[in-house]
Amino acid sequence: MDETKLEAALIHADVKMLGFLGEGAWHYAWKVQKDHIELVLRIPKDVAYGKPVPFEEEALNAEYAGTELYYQSVNKAVDGAAPMLFEFHVSSELTYTLESYGGKQIDLHAMTKEAAFQTGKEIGEIHRKTEEVQHGLNGFGYLAWTQEKGLQGTISGDASEFLKEESEEHIADYQALCAARPEYEDNRVSEAIQLAVALRKKPFTKPFLVNQDASPENILLNGNRVYLIDPYPSIYYPRAMAGNFMNLYETFFITLAGTERYQKHQFKECEENLKLIAKGFIEGYSAGNPQIASEVRGEQLLQLLETAYSHYQLLSEDLAEETRIRYGSKEEIENRLPQFSEELKVLAASQIDELKCFLAYY
Structure with missing residues:
Protein backbone atom coordinates (compact mmCIF):
# COMPACT_ATOMS: atom_id res chain seq x y z
CA MET A 1 0.00 0.00 0.00
CA GLY A 102 -20.75 -1.11 11.27
CA GLY A 103 -19.01 -3.60 13.52
CA LYS A 104 -17.14 -6.87 12.99
CA GLN A 105 -17.60 -9.52 10.32
CA ILE A 106 -19.73 -12.49 11.25
CA ASP A 107 -17.67 -15.41 12.57
CA LEU A 108 -18.93 -18.46 10.73
CA HIS A 109 -16.81 -20.79 12.85
CA ALA A 110 -17.87 -19.48 16.24
CA MET A 111 -21.56 -18.69 15.69
CA THR A 112 -24.20 -21.12 16.95
CA LYS A 113 -26.59 -22.93 14.61
CA GLU A 114 -29.41 -20.72 15.85
CA ALA A 115 -27.39 -17.57 15.16
CA ALA A 116 -26.50 -18.76 11.65
CA PHE A 117 -30.15 -19.39 10.79
CA GLN A 118 -31.26 -16.08 12.30
CA THR A 119 -28.51 -14.19 10.44
CA GLY A 120 -29.66 -15.69 7.15
CA LYS A 121 -33.28 -14.88 7.94
CA GLU A 122 -32.45 -11.23 8.63
CA ILE A 123 -30.46 -10.97 5.40
CA GLY A 124 -33.38 -12.46 3.46
CA GLU A 125 -35.78 -9.95 5.00
CA ILE A 126 -33.43 -7.06 4.16
CA HIS A 127 -33.13 -8.21 0.54
CA ARG A 128 -36.89 -8.62 0.15
CA LYS A 129 -37.73 -5.24 1.68
CA THR A 130 -34.99 -3.43 -0.25
CA GLU A 131 -36.48 -4.68 -3.52
CA GLU A 132 -39.66 -2.77 -2.64
CA VAL A 133 -37.80 0.58 -2.62
CA GLN A 134 -38.01 2.47 -5.91
CA HIS A 135 -34.53 2.97 -7.38
CA GLY A 136 -35.43 5.65 -9.93
CA LEU A 137 -32.79 4.63 -12.48
CA ASN A 138 -33.11 4.23 -16.22
CA GLY A 139 -32.12 0.97 -17.88
CA PHE A 140 -31.27 -2.32 -16.20
CA GLY A 141 -28.38 -4.73 -15.76
CA TYR A 142 -25.01 -3.71 -14.31
CA LEU A 143 -24.62 -0.05 -13.41
CA ALA A 144 -22.70 2.58 -15.36
CA TRP A 145 -22.01 6.26 -14.78
CA THR A 146 -21.38 9.14 -17.15
CA GLN A 147 -20.95 12.85 -16.55
CA GLU A 148 -23.99 13.56 -18.73
CA LYS A 149 -26.45 10.94 -17.45
CA GLY A 150 -25.15 10.02 -14.02
CA LEU A 151 -25.95 6.53 -12.71
CA GLN A 152 -27.96 4.19 -14.96
CA GLY A 153 -28.34 0.60 -16.06
CA THR A 154 -26.08 -0.51 -18.91
CA ILE A 155 -28.94 -2.15 -20.88
CA SER A 156 -31.90 -0.37 -22.42
CA GLY A 157 -35.00 -1.87 -23.96
CA ASP A 158 -37.45 -4.51 -22.80
CA ALA A 159 -36.22 -6.26 -19.64
CA SER A 160 -38.72 -9.09 -20.17
CA GLU A 161 -37.21 -9.83 -23.58
CA PHE A 162 -33.75 -9.81 -22.06
CA LEU A 163 -34.85 -12.33 -19.43
CA LYS A 164 -36.35 -14.52 -22.17
CA GLU A 165 -33.10 -14.48 -24.14
CA GLU A 166 -31.11 -15.26 -20.99
CA SER A 167 -33.44 -18.19 -20.28
CA GLU A 168 -32.78 -19.59 -23.76
CA GLU A 169 -29.05 -19.34 -23.01
CA HIS A 170 -29.53 -21.39 -19.82
CA ILE A 171 -31.16 -24.17 -21.86
CA ALA A 172 -28.43 -24.00 -24.51
CA ASP A 173 -25.73 -24.15 -21.82
CA TYR A 174 -27.28 -27.28 -20.33
CA GLN A 175 -27.45 -28.91 -23.75
CA ALA A 176 -23.78 -28.07 -24.35
CA LEU A 177 -22.85 -29.58 -20.98
CA CYS A 178 -24.75 -32.76 -21.78
CA ALA A 179 -23.07 -33.08 -25.18
CA ALA A 180 -19.61 -32.71 -23.67
CA ARG A 181 -20.18 -34.42 -20.31
CA PRO A 182 -22.62 -37.34 -20.51
CA GLU A 183 -22.94 -37.51 -16.71
CA TYR A 184 -25.00 -34.30 -16.90
CA GLU A 185 -27.72 -35.94 -19.00
CA ASP A 186 -30.72 -36.46 -16.75
CA ASN A 187 -34.41 -36.25 -17.63
CA ARG A 188 -35.41 -34.69 -14.32
CA VAL A 189 -32.69 -32.04 -14.51
CA SER A 190 -33.71 -31.21 -18.08
CA GLU A 191 -37.37 -30.95 -17.09
CA ALA A 192 -36.61 -28.89 -13.98
CA ILE A 193 -34.54 -26.41 -16.00
CA GLN A 194 -37.37 -26.06 -18.53
CA LEU A 195 -39.83 -25.48 -15.69
CA ALA A 196 -37.54 -22.95 -13.98
CA VAL A 197 -37.12 -20.83 -17.11
CA ALA A 198 -40.87 -20.98 -17.76
CA LEU A 199 -41.69 -20.03 -14.17
CA ARG A 200 -39.30 -17.06 -14.06
CA LYS A 201 -41.24 -15.32 -16.86
CA LYS A 202 -44.54 -15.39 -14.99
CA PRO A 203 -43.99 -13.10 -11.96
CA PHE A 204 -41.53 -10.76 -13.67
CA THR A 205 -42.89 -7.27 -14.25
CA LYS A 206 -39.90 -4.94 -13.96
CA PRO A 207 -36.30 -5.09 -12.72
CA PHE A 208 -35.40 -4.00 -9.19
CA LEU A 209 -32.27 -2.95 -7.31
CA VAL A 210 -30.45 -6.10 -6.17
CA ASN A 211 -27.07 -7.09 -4.73
CA GLN A 212 -24.93 -9.75 -6.38
CA ASP A 213 -22.09 -9.80 -3.82
CA ALA A 214 -23.35 -11.81 -0.86
CA SER A 215 -19.94 -12.83 0.54
CA PRO A 216 -19.73 -13.44 4.32
CA GLU A 217 -16.94 -10.82 4.27
CA ASN A 218 -19.63 -8.22 3.62
CA ILE A 219 -21.95 -9.20 6.46
CA LEU A 220 -21.29 -7.50 9.79
CA LEU A 221 -22.98 -7.60 13.17
CA ASN A 222 -23.82 -4.19 14.62
CA GLY A 223 -24.75 -5.24 18.12
CA ASN A 224 -27.16 -8.09 17.42
CA ARG A 225 -28.32 -6.71 14.08
CA VAL A 226 -27.17 -7.67 10.61
CA TYR A 227 -25.37 -4.88 8.78
CA LEU A 228 -24.57 -5.15 5.04
CA ILE A 229 -21.57 -3.52 3.37
CA ASP A 230 -19.64 -3.50 0.08
CA PRO A 231 -22.44 -4.55 -2.31
CA TYR A 232 -22.29 -5.21 -6.04
CA PRO A 233 -25.63 -3.66 -7.04
CA SER A 234 -27.44 -4.00 -10.33
CA ILE A 235 -30.96 -3.61 -11.72
CA TYR A 236 -32.25 -7.10 -12.42
CA TYR A 237 -34.84 -9.82 -11.80
CA PRO A 238 -34.77 -10.07 -7.99
CA ARG A 239 -35.50 -13.79 -7.67
CA ALA A 240 -32.31 -14.48 -9.66
CA MET A 241 -30.16 -12.76 -7.05
CA ALA A 242 -31.97 -14.59 -4.26
CA GLY A 243 -31.18 -17.81 -6.14
CA ASN A 244 -27.58 -16.62 -6.45
CA PHE A 245 -27.41 -16.25 -2.65
CA MET A 246 -28.69 -19.80 -2.18
CA ASN A 247 -26.20 -21.22 -4.68
CA LEU A 248 -23.31 -19.37 -3.06
CA TYR A 249 -24.07 -20.58 0.46
CA GLU A 250 -25.21 -24.12 -0.33
CA THR A 251 -22.66 -24.93 -3.03
CA PHE A 252 -20.21 -22.35 -4.36
CA PHE A 253 -18.35 -21.19 -1.24
CA ILE A 254 -18.05 -24.76 0.06
CA THR A 255 -16.91 -26.30 -3.22
CA LEU A 256 -14.36 -23.56 -3.92
CA ALA A 257 -13.15 -23.35 -0.32
CA GLY A 258 -9.63 -24.47 -1.23
CA THR A 259 -8.96 -21.76 -3.83
CA GLU A 260 -6.56 -18.94 -3.09
CA ARG A 261 -9.49 -16.50 -3.06
CA TYR A 262 -11.38 -18.34 -0.32
CA GLN A 263 -8.93 -20.57 1.54
CA LYS A 264 -8.40 -18.12 4.43
CA HIS A 265 -12.09 -18.47 5.34
CA GLN A 266 -11.92 -22.27 5.70
CA PHE A 267 -15.48 -22.60 4.42
CA LYS A 268 -15.41 -26.40 4.43
CA GLU A 269 -15.06 -26.32 8.20
CA CYS A 270 -18.21 -24.23 8.63
CA GLU A 271 -20.31 -25.88 5.91
CA GLU A 272 -23.23 -26.48 8.26
CA ASN A 273 -23.46 -22.82 9.24
CA LEU A 274 -23.25 -21.68 5.62
CA LYS A 275 -26.18 -23.94 4.76
CA LEU A 276 -28.11 -22.75 7.82
CA ILE A 277 -27.63 -19.16 6.66
CA ALA A 278 -29.09 -20.20 3.29
CA LYS A 279 -32.00 -21.93 5.03
CA GLY A 280 -32.69 -18.81 7.06
CA PHE A 281 -32.31 -16.59 4.01
CA ILE A 282 -35.00 -18.32 1.97
CA GLU A 283 -37.37 -18.22 4.94
CA GLY A 284 -36.77 -14.50 5.49
CA TYR A 285 -36.88 -13.69 1.80
CA SER A 286 -40.06 -15.63 1.06
CA ALA A 287 -41.82 -14.48 4.25
CA GLY A 288 -43.56 -17.84 4.41
CA ASN A 289 -44.84 -17.73 0.82
CA PRO A 290 -44.09 -21.16 -0.75
CA GLN A 291 -44.50 -19.78 -4.27
CA ILE A 292 -41.70 -17.27 -3.75
CA ALA A 293 -39.55 -20.00 -2.20
CA SER A 294 -40.11 -22.18 -5.27
CA GLU A 295 -39.23 -19.33 -7.63
CA VAL A 296 -35.98 -18.79 -5.70
CA ARG A 297 -35.14 -22.50 -5.81
CA GLY A 298 -35.74 -22.49 -9.56
CA GLU A 299 -33.27 -19.63 -9.90
CA GLN A 300 -30.83 -21.48 -7.65
CA LEU A 301 -30.99 -24.38 -10.09
CA LEU A 302 -30.11 -22.04 -12.97
CA GLN A 303 -27.27 -20.48 -10.96
CA LEU A 304 -25.88 -23.93 -10.17
CA LEU A 305 -26.13 -24.83 -13.86
CA GLU A 306 -24.13 -21.72 -14.79
CA THR A 307 -21.54 -22.49 -12.12
CA ALA A 308 -21.03 -25.88 -13.75
CA TYR A 309 -21.04 -24.45 -17.27
CA SER A 310 -18.49 -21.74 -16.42
CA HIS A 311 -16.20 -24.44 -15.00
CA TYR A 312 -16.58 -26.48 -18.19
CA GLN A 313 -15.70 -23.44 -20.32
CA LEU A 314 -12.59 -22.67 -18.26
CA LEU A 315 -11.12 -26.05 -19.18
CA SER A 316 -10.71 -24.92 -22.79
CA GLU A 317 -9.04 -21.59 -21.92
CA ASP A 318 -5.61 -20.46 -20.85
CA LEU A 319 -6.18 -19.54 -17.21
CA ALA A 320 -5.33 -15.94 -16.37
CA GLU A 321 -3.84 -15.30 -12.94
CA GLU A 322 -7.12 -13.76 -11.73
CA THR A 323 -9.00 -16.87 -12.84
CA ARG A 324 -6.51 -19.17 -11.12
CA ILE A 325 -6.86 -17.21 -7.86
CA ARG A 326 -10.65 -17.42 -8.07
CA TYR A 327 -11.09 -20.98 -9.37
CA GLY A 328 -7.83 -22.85 -8.85
CA SER A 329 -5.97 -25.04 -11.33
CA LYS A 330 -7.53 -26.85 -14.29
CA GLU A 331 -7.26 -30.08 -12.33
CA GLU A 332 -9.25 -28.56 -9.48
CA ILE A 333 -11.81 -27.17 -11.92
CA GLU A 334 -12.15 -30.58 -13.60
CA ASN A 335 -12.59 -32.32 -10.25
CA ARG A 336 -15.58 -30.13 -9.35
CA LEU A 337 -17.63 -30.96 -12.43
CA PRO A 338 -18.88 -34.39 -11.23
CA GLN A 339 -19.95 -32.84 -7.93
CA PHE A 340 -21.93 -30.11 -9.69
CA SER A 341 -23.62 -32.79 -11.80
CA GLU A 342 -24.75 -34.65 -8.70
CA GLU A 343 -25.92 -31.47 -6.97
CA LEU A 344 -27.95 -30.50 -10.03
CA LYS A 345 -29.69 -33.87 -9.92
CA VAL A 346 -30.43 -33.64 -6.20
CA LEU A 347 -31.74 -30.06 -6.42
CA ALA A 348 -33.84 -30.79 -9.51
CA ALA A 349 -35.39 -33.88 -7.92
CA SER A 350 -36.24 -31.97 -4.74
CA GLN A 351 -37.90 -29.06 -6.57
CA ILE A 352 -39.52 -30.45 -9.70
CA ASP A 353 -42.96 -31.10 -8.16
CA GLU A 354 -43.12 -27.60 -6.64
CA LEU A 355 -42.04 -26.02 -9.92
CA LYS A 356 -44.79 -27.91 -11.74
CA CYS A 357 -47.33 -26.90 -9.13
CA PHE A 358 -46.65 -23.18 -9.23
CA LEU A 359 -46.25 -23.05 -12.99
CA ALA A 360 -49.69 -24.66 -13.26
CA TYR A 361 -51.02 -22.09 -10.77
CA TYR A 362 -50.08 -19.27 -13.15
Whole structure:
Protein backbone atom coordinates (compact mmCIF):
# COMPACT_ATOMS: atom_id res chain seq x y z
CA MET A 1 0.00 0.00 0.00
CA ASP A 2 1.28 3.45 -0.98
CA GLU A 3 1.54 5.34 2.33
CA THR A 4 1.40 8.69 0.54
CA LYS A 5 -2.10 7.85 -0.73
CA LEU A 6 -3.19 7.00 2.80
CA GLU A 7 -1.81 10.27 4.19
CA ALA A 8 -3.45 12.25 1.39
CA ALA A 9 -6.81 10.54 2.00
CA LEU A 10 -6.65 11.18 5.76
CA ILE A 11 -6.00 14.86 5.13
CA HIS A 12 -8.58 15.22 2.35
CA ALA A 13 -11.32 13.43 4.34
CA ASP A 14 -10.29 15.28 7.53
CA VAL A 15 -10.22 12.12 9.63
CA LYS A 16 -7.95 10.70 12.32
CA MET A 17 -6.41 7.24 11.97
CA LEU A 18 -7.49 4.64 14.55
CA GLY A 19 -6.10 1.47 13.00
CA PHE A 20 -5.88 -0.91 10.05
CA LEU A 21 -8.96 -3.11 9.56
CA GLY A 22 -7.74 -5.36 6.76
CA GLU A 23 -8.03 -5.84 3.02
CA GLY A 24 -10.53 -7.26 0.61
CA ALA A 25 -10.06 -8.29 -2.98
CA TRP A 26 -10.12 -4.70 -4.23
CA HIS A 27 -9.62 -2.31 -1.27
CA TYR A 28 -7.60 -1.70 1.88
CA ALA A 29 -9.63 -0.52 4.88
CA TRP A 30 -8.86 1.51 8.01
CA LYS A 31 -10.94 2.51 11.01
CA VAL A 32 -10.84 6.30 11.32
CA GLN A 33 -12.58 8.95 13.40
CA LYS A 34 -14.21 12.28 12.64
CA ASP A 35 -16.03 14.39 15.21
CA HIS A 36 -15.81 11.45 17.66
CA ILE A 37 -17.65 9.19 15.17
CA GLU A 38 -16.03 5.95 14.01
CA LEU A 39 -15.86 5.54 10.23
CA VAL A 40 -14.20 3.27 7.67
CA LEU A 41 -11.81 4.65 5.07
CA ARG A 42 -11.23 2.48 1.99
CA ILE A 43 -8.62 2.99 -0.70
CA PRO A 44 -8.59 0.87 -3.89
CA LYS A 45 -5.63 -1.40 -4.47
CA ASP A 46 -3.12 -0.77 -7.25
CA VAL A 47 -2.90 -4.54 -7.84
CA ALA A 48 -5.81 -6.97 -7.48
CA TYR A 49 -6.00 -10.65 -8.43
CA GLY A 50 -2.38 -10.52 -9.56
CA LYS A 51 -2.68 -7.69 -12.09
CA PRO A 52 -2.48 -3.86 -12.04
CA VAL A 53 -5.77 -2.03 -11.65
CA PRO A 54 -5.94 0.97 -14.03
CA PHE A 55 -7.67 4.16 -12.99
CA GLU A 56 -11.08 4.32 -14.69
CA GLU A 57 -13.05 7.34 -13.55
CA GLU A 58 -16.45 6.33 -14.90
CA ALA A 59 -16.18 2.76 -13.58
CA LEU A 60 -15.23 3.97 -10.09
CA ASN A 61 -18.04 6.52 -10.06
CA ALA A 62 -20.49 3.80 -11.12
CA GLU A 63 -19.24 1.49 -8.37
CA TYR A 64 -19.36 4.06 -5.60
CA ALA A 65 -22.57 5.82 -6.69
CA GLY A 66 -24.19 2.38 -6.94
CA THR A 67 -23.00 1.57 -3.43
CA GLU A 68 -24.40 4.86 -2.16
CA LEU A 69 -27.78 4.17 -3.77
CA TYR A 70 -27.87 0.63 -2.38
CA TYR A 71 -27.08 1.79 1.16
CA GLN A 72 -29.78 4.45 0.94
CA SER A 73 -32.30 1.88 -0.30
CA VAL A 74 -31.42 -0.65 2.39
CA ASN A 75 -31.82 1.95 5.12
CA LYS A 76 -35.18 3.03 3.72
CA ALA A 77 -36.24 -0.62 3.89
CA VAL A 78 -34.67 -1.52 7.25
CA ASP A 79 -33.32 1.44 9.17
CA GLY A 80 -29.70 0.97 10.23
CA ALA A 81 -29.05 -2.19 8.19
CA ALA A 82 -26.32 -0.49 6.10
CA PRO A 83 -23.98 2.50 6.53
CA MET A 84 -25.95 5.70 7.05
CA LEU A 85 -23.01 7.81 5.91
CA PHE A 86 -21.25 7.11 2.63
CA GLU A 87 -19.02 9.56 0.80
CA PHE A 88 -16.51 9.07 -1.97
CA HIS A 89 -13.88 10.98 -3.88
CA VAL A 90 -12.63 9.92 -7.31
CA SER A 91 -9.67 11.44 -9.13
CA SER A 92 -6.53 10.11 -10.80
CA GLU A 93 -4.47 11.47 -7.90
CA LEU A 94 -6.67 10.34 -5.02
CA THR A 95 -9.60 7.93 -4.74
CA TYR A 96 -11.23 6.74 -1.52
CA THR A 97 -14.56 6.04 0.18
CA LEU A 98 -15.68 6.94 3.68
CA GLU A 99 -18.57 5.21 5.41
CA SER A 100 -20.09 4.51 8.81
CA TYR A 101 -18.37 1.82 10.86
CA GLY A 102 -20.75 -1.11 11.27
CA GLY A 103 -19.01 -3.60 13.52
CA LYS A 104 -17.14 -6.87 12.99
CA GLN A 105 -17.60 -9.52 10.32
CA ILE A 106 -19.73 -12.49 11.25
CA ASP A 107 -17.67 -15.41 12.57
CA LEU A 108 -18.93 -18.46 10.73
CA HIS A 109 -16.81 -20.79 12.85
CA ALA A 110 -17.87 -19.48 16.24
CA MET A 111 -21.56 -18.69 15.69
CA THR A 112 -24.20 -21.12 16.95
CA LYS A 113 -26.59 -22.93 14.61
CA GLU A 114 -29.41 -20.72 15.85
CA ALA A 115 -27.39 -17.57 15.16
CA ALA A 116 -26.50 -18.76 11.65
CA PHE A 117 -30.15 -19.39 10.79
CA GLN A 118 -31.26 -16.08 12.30
CA THR A 119 -28.51 -14.19 10.44
CA GLY A 120 -29.66 -15.69 7.15
CA LYS A 121 -33.28 -14.88 7.94
CA GLU A 122 -32.45 -11.23 8.63
CA ILE A 123 -30.46 -10.97 5.40
CA GLY A 124 -33.38 -12.46 3.46
CA GLU A 125 -35.78 -9.95 5.00
CA ILE A 126 -33.43 -7.06 4.16
CA HIS A 127 -33.13 -8.21 0.54
CA ARG A 128 -36.89 -8.62 0.15
CA LYS A 129 -37.73 -5.24 1.68
CA THR A 130 -34.99 -3.43 -0.25
CA GLU A 131 -36.48 -4.68 -3.52
CA GLU A 132 -39.66 -2.77 -2.64
CA VAL A 133 -37.80 0.58 -2.62
CA GLN A 134 -38.01 2.47 -5.91
CA HIS A 135 -34.53 2.97 -7.38
CA GLY A 136 -35.43 5.65 -9.93
CA LEU A 137 -32.79 4.63 -12.48
CA ASN A 138 -33.11 4.23 -16.22
CA GLY A 139 -32.12 0.97 -17.88
CA PHE A 140 -31.27 -2.32 -16.20
CA GLY A 141 -28.38 -4.73 -15.76
CA TYR A 142 -25.01 -3.71 -14.31
CA LEU A 143 -24.62 -0.05 -13.41
CA ALA A 144 -22.70 2.58 -15.36
CA TRP A 145 -22.01 6.26 -14.78
CA THR A 146 -21.38 9.14 -17.15
CA GLN A 147 -20.95 12.85 -16.55
CA GLU A 148 -23.99 13.56 -18.73
CA LYS A 149 -26.45 10.94 -17.45
CA GLY A 150 -25.15 10.02 -14.02
CA LEU A 151 -25.95 6.53 -12.71
CA GLN A 152 -27.96 4.19 -14.96
CA GLY A 153 -28.34 0.60 -16.06
CA THR A 154 -26.08 -0.51 -18.91
CA ILE A 155 -28.94 -2.15 -20.88
CA SER A 156 -31.90 -0.37 -22.42
CA GLY A 157 -35.00 -1.87 -23.96
CA ASP A 158 -37.45 -4.51 -22.80
CA ALA A 159 -36.22 -6.26 -19.64
CA SER A 160 -38.72 -9.09 -20.17
CA GLU A 161 -37.21 -9.83 -23.58
CA PHE A 162 -33.75 -9.81 -22.06
CA LEU A 163 -34.85 -12.33 -19.43
CA LYS A 164 -36.35 -14.52 -22.17
CA GLU A 165 -33.10 -14.48 -24.14
CA GLU A 166 -31.11 -15.26 -20.99
CA SER A 167 -33.44 -18.19 -20.28
CA GLU A 168 -32.78 -19.59 -23.76
CA GLU A 169 -29.05 -19.34 -23.01
CA HIS A 170 -29.53 -21.39 -19.82
CA ILE A 171 -31.16 -24.17 -21.86
CA ALA A 172 -28.43 -24.00 -24.51
CA ASP A 173 -25.73 -24.15 -21.82
CA TYR A 174 -27.28 -27.28 -20.33
CA GLN A 175 -27.45 -28.91 -23.75
CA ALA A 176 -23.78 -28.07 -24.35
CA LEU A 177 -22.85 -29.58 -20.98
CA CYS A 178 -24.75 -32.76 -21.78
CA ALA A 179 -23.07 -33.08 -25.18
CA ALA A 180 -19.61 -32.71 -23.67
CA ARG A 181 -20.18 -34.42 -20.31
CA PRO A 182 -22.62 -37.34 -20.51
CA GLU A 183 -22.94 -37.51 -16.71
CA TYR A 184 -25.00 -34.30 -16.90
CA GLU A 185 -27.72 -35.94 -19.00
CA ASP A 186 -30.72 -36.46 -16.75
CA ASN A 187 -34.41 -36.25 -17.63
CA ARG A 188 -35.41 -34.69 -14.32
CA VAL A 189 -32.69 -32.04 -14.51
CA SER A 190 -33.71 -31.21 -18.08
CA GLU A 191 -37.37 -30.95 -17.09
CA ALA A 192 -36.61 -28.89 -13.98
CA ILE A 193 -34.54 -26.41 -16.00
CA GLN A 194 -37.37 -26.06 -18.53
CA LEU A 195 -39.83 -25.48 -15.69
CA ALA A 196 -37.54 -22.95 -13.98
CA VAL A 197 -37.12 -20.83 -17.11
CA ALA A 198 -40.87 -20.98 -17.76
CA LEU A 199 -41.69 -20.03 -14.17
CA ARG A 200 -39.30 -17.06 -14.06
CA LYS A 201 -41.24 -15.32 -16.86
CA LYS A 202 -44.54 -15.39 -14.99
CA PRO A 203 -43.99 -13.10 -11.96
CA PHE A 204 -41.53 -10.76 -13.67
CA THR A 205 -42.89 -7.27 -14.25
CA LYS A 206 -39.90 -4.94 -13.96
CA PRO A 207 -36.30 -5.09 -12.72
CA PHE A 208 -35.40 -4.00 -9.19
CA LEU A 209 -32.27 -2.95 -7.31
CA VAL A 210 -30.45 -6.10 -6.17
CA ASN A 211 -27.07 -7.09 -4.73
CA GLN A 212 -24.93 -9.75 -6.38
CA ASP A 213 -22.09 -9.80 -3.82
CA ALA A 214 -23.35 -11.81 -0.86
CA SER A 215 -19.94 -12.83 0.54
CA PRO A 216 -19.73 -13.44 4.32
CA GLU A 217 -16.94 -10.82 4.27
CA ASN A 218 -19.63 -8.22 3.62
CA ILE A 219 -21.95 -9.20 6.46
CA LEU A 220 -21.29 -7.50 9.79
CA LEU A 221 -22.98 -7.60 13.17
CA ASN A 222 -23.82 -4.19 14.62
CA GLY A 223 -24.75 -5.24 18.12
CA ASN A 224 -27.16 -8.09 17.42
CA ARG A 225 -28.32 -6.71 14.08
CA VAL A 226 -27.17 -7.67 10.61
CA TYR A 227 -25.37 -4.88 8.78
CA LEU A 228 -24.57 -5.15 5.04
CA ILE A 229 -21.57 -3.52 3.37
CA ASP A 230 -19.64 -3.50 0.08
CA PRO A 231 -22.44 -4.55 -2.31
CA TYR A 232 -22.29 -5.21 -6.04
CA PRO A 233 -25.63 -3.66 -7.04
CA SER A 234 -27.44 -4.00 -10.33
CA ILE A 235 -30.96 -3.61 -11.72
CA TYR A 236 -32.25 -7.10 -12.42
CA TYR A 237 -34.84 -9.82 -11.80
CA PRO A 238 -34.77 -10.07 -7.99
CA ARG A 239 -35.50 -13.79 -7.67
CA ALA A 240 -32.31 -14.48 -9.66
CA MET A 241 -30.16 -12.76 -7.05
CA ALA A 242 -31.97 -14.59 -4.26
CA GLY A 243 -31.18 -17.81 -6.14
CA ASN A 244 -27.58 -16.62 -6.45
CA PHE A 245 -27.41 -16.25 -2.65
CA MET A 246 -28.69 -19.80 -2.18
CA ASN A 247 -26.20 -21.22 -4.68
CA LEU A 248 -23.31 -19.37 -3.06
CA TYR A 249 -24.07 -20.58 0.46
CA GLU A 250 -25.21 -24.12 -0.33
CA THR A 251 -22.66 -24.93 -3.03
CA PHE A 252 -20.21 -22.35 -4.36
CA PHE A 253 -18.35 -21.19 -1.24
CA ILE A 254 -18.05 -24.76 0.06
CA THR A 255 -16.91 -26.30 -3.22
CA LEU A 256 -14.36 -23.56 -3.92
CA ALA A 257 -13.15 -23.35 -0.32
CA GLY A 258 -9.63 -24.47 -1.23
CA THR A 259 -8.96 -21.76 -3.83
CA GLU A 260 -6.56 -18.94 -3.09
CA ARG A 261 -9.49 -16.50 -3.06
CA TYR A 262 -11.38 -18.34 -0.32
CA GLN A 263 -8.93 -20.57 1.54
CA LYS A 264 -8.40 -18.12 4.43
CA HIS A 265 -12.09 -18.47 5.34
CA GLN A 266 -11.92 -22.27 5.70
CA PHE A 267 -15.48 -22.60 4.42
CA LYS A 268 -15.41 -26.40 4.43
CA GLU A 269 -15.06 -26.32 8.20
CA CYS A 270 -18.21 -24.23 8.63
CA GLU A 271 -20.31 -25.88 5.91
CA GLU A 272 -23.23 -26.48 8.26
CA ASN A 273 -23.46 -22.82 9.24
CA LEU A 274 -23.25 -21.68 5.62
CA LYS A 275 -26.18 -23.94 4.76
CA LEU A 276 -28.11 -22.75 7.82
CA ILE A 277 -27.63 -19.16 6.66
CA ALA A 278 -29.09 -20.20 3.29
CA LYS A 279 -32.00 -21.93 5.03
CA GLY A 280 -32.69 -18.81 7.06
CA PHE A 281 -32.31 -16.59 4.01
CA ILE A 282 -35.00 -18.32 1.97
CA GLU A 283 -37.37 -18.22 4.94
CA GLY A 284 -36.77 -14.50 5.49
CA TYR A 285 -36.88 -13.69 1.80
CA SER A 286 -40.06 -15.63 1.06
CA ALA A 287 -41.82 -14.48 4.25
CA GLY A 288 -43.56 -17.84 4.41
CA ASN A 289 -44.84 -17.73 0.82
CA PRO A 290 -44.09 -21.16 -0.75
CA GLN A 291 -44.50 -19.78 -4.27
CA ILE A 292 -41.70 -17.27 -3.75
CA ALA A 293 -39.55 -20.00 -2.20
CA SER A 294 -40.11 -22.18 -5.27
CA GLU A 295 -39.23 -19.33 -7.63
CA VAL A 296 -35.98 -18.79 -5.70
CA ARG A 297 -35.14 -22.50 -5.81
CA GLY A 298 -35.74 -22.49 -9.56
CA GLU A 299 -33.27 -19.63 -9.90
CA GLN A 300 -30.83 -21.48 -7.65
CA LEU A 301 -30.99 -24.38 -10.09
CA LEU A 302 -30.11 -22.04 -12.97
CA GLN A 303 -27.27 -20.48 -10.96
CA LEU A 304 -25.88 -23.93 -10.17
CA LEU A 305 -26.13 -24.83 -13.86
CA GLU A 306 -24.13 -21.72 -14.79
CA THR A 307 -21.54 -22.49 -12.12
CA ALA A 308 -21.03 -25.88 -13.75
CA TYR A 309 -21.04 -24.45 -17.27
CA SER A 310 -18.49 -21.74 -16.42
CA HIS A 311 -16.20 -24.44 -15.00
CA TYR A 312 -16.58 -26.48 -18.19
CA GLN A 313 -15.70 -23.44 -20.32
CA LEU A 314 -12.59 -22.67 -18.26
CA LEU A 315 -11.12 -26.05 -19.18
CA SER A 316 -10.71 -24.92 -22.79
CA GLU A 317 -9.04 -21.59 -21.92
CA ASP A 318 -5.61 -20.46 -20.85
CA LEU A 319 -6.18 -19.54 -17.21
CA ALA A 320 -5.33 -15.94 -16.37
CA GLU A 321 -3.84 -15.30 -12.94
CA GLU A 322 -7.12 -13.76 -11.73
CA THR A 323 -9.00 -16.87 -12.84
CA ARG A 324 -6.51 -19.17 -11.12
CA ILE A 325 -6.86 -17.21 -7.86
CA ARG A 326 -10.65 -17.42 -8.07
CA TYR A 327 -11.09 -20.98 -9.37
CA GLY A 328 -7.83 -22.85 -8.85
CA SER A 329 -5.97 -25.04 -11.33
CA LYS A 330 -7.53 -26.85 -14.29
CA GLU A 331 -7.26 -30.08 -12.33
CA GLU A 332 -9.25 -28.56 -9.48
CA ILE A 333 -11.81 -27.17 -11.92
CA GLU A 334 -12.15 -30.58 -13.60
CA ASN A 335 -12.59 -32.32 -10.25
CA ARG A 336 -15.58 -30.13 -9.35
CA LEU A 337 -17.63 -30.96 -12.43
CA PRO A 338 -18.88 -34.39 -11.23
CA GLN A 339 -19.95 -32.84 -7.93
CA PHE A 340 -21.93 -30.11 -9.69
CA SER A 341 -23.62 -32.79 -11.80
CA GLU A 342 -24.75 -34.65 -8.70
CA GLU A 343 -25.92 -31.47 -6.97
CA LEU A 344 -27.95 -30.50 -10.03
CA LYS A 345 -29.69 -33.87 -9.92
CA VAL A 346 -30.43 -33.64 -6.20
CA LEU A 347 -31.74 -30.06 -6.42
CA ALA A 348 -33.84 -30.79 -9.51
CA ALA A 349 -35.39 -33.88 -7.92
CA SER A 350 -36.24 -31.97 -4.74
CA GLN A 351 -37.90 -29.06 -6.57
CA ILE A 352 -39.52 -30.45 -9.70
CA ASP A 353 -42.96 -31.10 -8.16
CA GLU A 354 -43.12 -27.60 -6.64
CA LEU A 355 -42.04 -26.02 -9.92
CA LYS A 356 -44.79 -27.91 -11.74
CA CYS A 357 -47.33 -26.90 -9.13
CA PHE A 358 -46.65 -23.18 -9.23
CA LEU A 359 -46.25 -23.05 -12.99
CA ALA A 360 -49.69 -24.66 -13.26
CA TYR A 361 -51.02 -22.09 -10.77
CA TYR A 362 -50.08 -19.27 -13.15
